[in-house]
Amino acid sequence: MENKEHEAFESVFTTENGWDLTCINGCYQNIGTFKAFAGWKAAKEHATPKGFVLVPRKATKKMIERGYEAHDCFFTLGSVRNVWDAMIEAQEQSHDNSK
Incomplete structure (x- = not known):
């Protein structure tokens, strides 16, 4: 699961945009990237209330x-x-x- 979080994060926060994505044992080495990732995860946790899941408006x-x-x-x-x-x-x- 954590790898998917990193992949999603790195699809937005890219090296092309100046982010240092050096990661060792699941931990970003750059303090700015580390804080941005922590904020990313916290925002995702609060985006959907407990007991709910996100689903598309129109069923696939x-x-x-x-x-x-x-x-x-x-x-x-x-x-x-x-x-x-x-x-x-x-x-x-x-x-x-x-x-």
Whole structure:
């Protein structure tokens, strides 16, 4: 998991943009890069509330297929998409009403 975090971080904070990405045992050696990475991880931890996951607004083809398969093909592919859209809409309305 940590390697994926480093890869994601380094896709934004690049050597071309002047960042020293020297990393030994998972630790950036440059203090500025070290602090930037710590901030990156902290921001990601707080971006999604505990118990939630980020999902796309529109279900991907793979998600729809898995939903269809999970119900022993009871739903049509189109109805799985409709269920997904309804769940996203309900959560958005719930979030808007909580303000």
